[in-house]
Amino acid sequence: MKEHVYDTTYLRTRDFEEGKVLFETWDPNAKYTWDAGIAIGKFFQELKAGRLIGTQCLNCQRIMVPPRMFCEHCFLPADAWVPVEDTGTVVTFSLCYVTWDMNRLEEPQIPAVVAIDGASPGMGILHLLGEVDPKAVTIGMSVKAVWKPAEERTGSITDIRYFKPLGGF
Amino acid sequence: MSRDRVAVVGAGMTKFVRRAQETGKELAWEAASKALESCEMTLDDIDAVIIGSAPEAFDGVHMKSEYLSDGCGGWGKPVIRGYVGGGTGVFSPIQGWYHIASGLFDTVLVICEEKMSSCQPHPQGAFLTIFDNFTERPLQPNLLWIFALEMNAYMTRYGLDKRDIATVSVKNKRNAADHPAALLGDANITVDDVLNSEVLAWPVQRLDVSPVTDGAVALVMCAEHVARRVTNKPVWVEGVGWNLDTAYWSSRDLSYPVYVEEAARMAYKMAGITEPRKQIHIAEPYDPFDYKELHHLEGLMLFDKGEAPRAAADGVTQRDGDLPVCPSGGLLGVGNPIAAAGMMKVAELFWQLRGEAGARQVPGTPKRGLAQAWGDLMQVGTVIILGA
Numbered sequence: 001m002k003e004h005v006y007d008t009t010y011l012r013t014r015d016f017e018e019g020k021v022l023f024e025t026w027d028p029n030a031k032y033t034w035d036a037g038i039a040i041g042k043f044f045q046e047l048k049a050g051r052l053i054g055t056q057c058l059n060c061q062r063i064m065v066p067p068r069m070f071c072e073h074c075f076l077p078a079d080a081w082v083p084v085e086d087t088g089t090v091v092t093f094s095l096c097y098v099t100w101d102m103n104r105l106e107e108p109q110i111p112a113v114v115a116i117d118g119a120s121p122g123m124g125i126l127h128l129l130g131e132v133d134p135k136a137v138t139i140g141m142s143v144k145a146v147w148k149p150a151e152e153r154t155g156s157i158t159d160i161r162y163f164k165p166l167g168g169f
Numbered sequence: 170m171s172r173d174r175v176a177v178v179g180a181g182m183t184k185f186v187r188r189a190q191e192t193g194k195e196l197a198w199e200a201a202s203k204a205l206e207s208c209e210m211t212l213d214d215i216d217a218v219i220i221g222s223a224p225e226a227f228d229g230v231h232m233k234s235e236y237l238s239d240g241c242g243g244w245g246k247p248v249i250r251g252y253v254g255g256g257t258g259v260f261s262p263i264q265g266w267y268h269i270a271s272g273l274f275d276t277v278l279v280i281c282e283e284k285m286s287s288c289q290p291h292p293q294g295a296f297l298t299i300f301d302n303f304t305e306r307p308l309q310p311n312l313l314w315i316f317a318l319e320m321n322a323y324m325t326r327y328g329l330d331k332r333d334i335a336t337v338s339v340k341n342k343r344n345a346a347d348h349p350a351a352l353l354g355d356a357n358i359t360v361d362d363v364l365n366s367e368v369l370a371w372p373v374q375r376l377d378v379s380p381v382t383d384g385a386v387a388l389v390m391c392a393e394h395v396a397r398r399v400t401n402k403p404v405w406v407e408g409v410g411w412n413l414d415t416a417y418w419s420s421r422d423l424s425y426p427v428y429v430e431e432a433a434r435m436a437y438k439m440a441g442i443t444e445p446r447k448q449i450h451i452a453e454p455y456d457p458f459d460y461k462e463l464h465h466l467e468g469l470m471l472f473d474k475g476e477a478p479r480a481a482a483d484g485v486t487q488r489d490g491d492l493p494v495c496p497s498g499g500l501l502g503v504g505n506p507i508a509a510a511g512m513m514k515v516a517e518l519f520w521q522l523r524g525e526a527g528a529r530q531v532p533g534t535p536k537r538g539l540a541q542a543w544g545d546l547m548q549v550g551t552v553i554i555l556g557a
């Protein structure tokens with residue numbers, strides 16, 4: 001099948017250093033403002049007040065976090081707002097040593113999926129872990145939200161700085 | 170419902186390279202012209218064109234399929250672009266199948282193109298827009314996170330050994346050493362090389378990951394009456410399936426890709442496959458990371474849950490093993506120009522089932538192969554089954 005492969009031109013670093021190839025660049029100027037919507041709008045208001053909230057579908061009984069306006073399984077409107085805890089369980093985590101553009105981090109970021117207490121089993125959100133030795137993090141660990149002070153909250157997922165181990169370290 | 174039988178009759182591709190001098194349009198033309206040439210057809214013989222490529226954000230070019238269309242042979246023809254993230258490379262030939270199976274067209278040219286190198290400083294910048302814009306993006310996530318989170322969930326659920334998982338990367342990079350289009354073939358790589366490579370986002374290390382790549386792949390597909398005229402070795406589309414899971418990925422069980430299972434069930438049913446472990450002779454599951462190949466083999470029900478890593482370490486998935494997996498070299502070895510990478514797998518089945526894979530040919534005259542791709546926010550499975 002070798003004859004069915006086109007001999008594409010591979011650019012190497014020296015081709016640029018020697019000015020052999022020409023190119024054009026563009027820096028997009030695109031900014032977006034997203035209306036938070038019905039469900040996440042309320043979620044953000046509650047975050048600003050230092051609380052987590054979900055919605056419940058009374059058809060399948062699921063308590064969903066982040067809240068939705070509708071249950072995607074039953075395709076029916078969510079019936080009720082349900083306060084949930086700001087504690088949970090680490091479902092999975094990573095120790096990330098690079099930034100998105102592949103620069104090295106000395107101290108790892110610790111992203112995790114945290115299943116929120118008071119929501120249906122396995123109902124997790126993506127967040128970060130903090131105040132913890134990276135080597136001590138385990139799946140199944142109980143964690144609690146560390147909130148920004150009330151005056152610094154803006155109604156954002158980052159109103160929770162991170163989750164820390166419930167037992168403390 | 171009666172459907173026309175559909176065959177793949179031609180395939181061509183560009184070399185997969187880190188940065189091509191060619192534009193996306195030029196890469197598309199290179200692959201398309203090779204595919205047409207392979208079956209001695211010209212653009213005049215083609216009724217419709219299908220284009221698969223990643224979102225506009227990658228290229229900074231709006232309406233990318235319109236931009237690419239001239240290089241894809243789309244001028245003056247019915248053209249459509251489908252996009253299901255990393256699943257696109259297998260979804261595009263599925264679109265080719267239903268264009269023809271519906272009776273609407275006799276001949277279709279399918280092109281999957283990706284030029285990832287244009288997006289600076291790193292194409293991850295464009296990838297980041299897959300995260301939820303309210304509940305995730307403010308956390309400034311890194312694309313590696315979701316793979317690392319999924320890999321850790323998978324490893325922990327089944328108590329997996331990272332050494333077993335690393336054998337996938339070794340196998341695929343070694344297989345790719347025999348692929349004339351490969352970017353990262355390496356006949357001498359070892360498991361220790363993988364285990365000692367830089368930790369990016371634990372448990373993901375540098376050599377667990379496929380590279381950013383430029384490239385394009387094209388297929389010619391046609392109805393049976395045309396296929397019989399064009400070639401004496403048509404490769405038939407026996408089954409197709411696709412399935413999408415919820416975008417609320419953080420509330421899913423990340424240790425098992427149920428959407429891949431659903432896609433496989435759809436394809437197996439159409440192909441009349443009741444015992445996939447006996448009836449599939451070659452598998453080309455999506456392998457952007459080594460653990461993904463194993464995860465997908467389990468979702469495809471070719472191995473029991475949690476069992477694929479041990480089987481891989483035991484050699485079952487080697488080119489001369491009981492179930493050759495990614496004899497092409499996969500994304501880990503040939504390269505990962507997203508949509509093109511998925512369709513490279515379909516092209517590999519085409520060459521393997523015709524006995525034209527050269528040094529990569531799996532022994533024993535395989536009769537049926539499966540290719541699968543995966544993508545979006547870890548939520549889509551696309552499956553195609555080809556038979557000689």
Ligand SMILES: [Zn+2]
Binds near residue numbers: 058059072073075
């Ligand atoms: Zn419901």
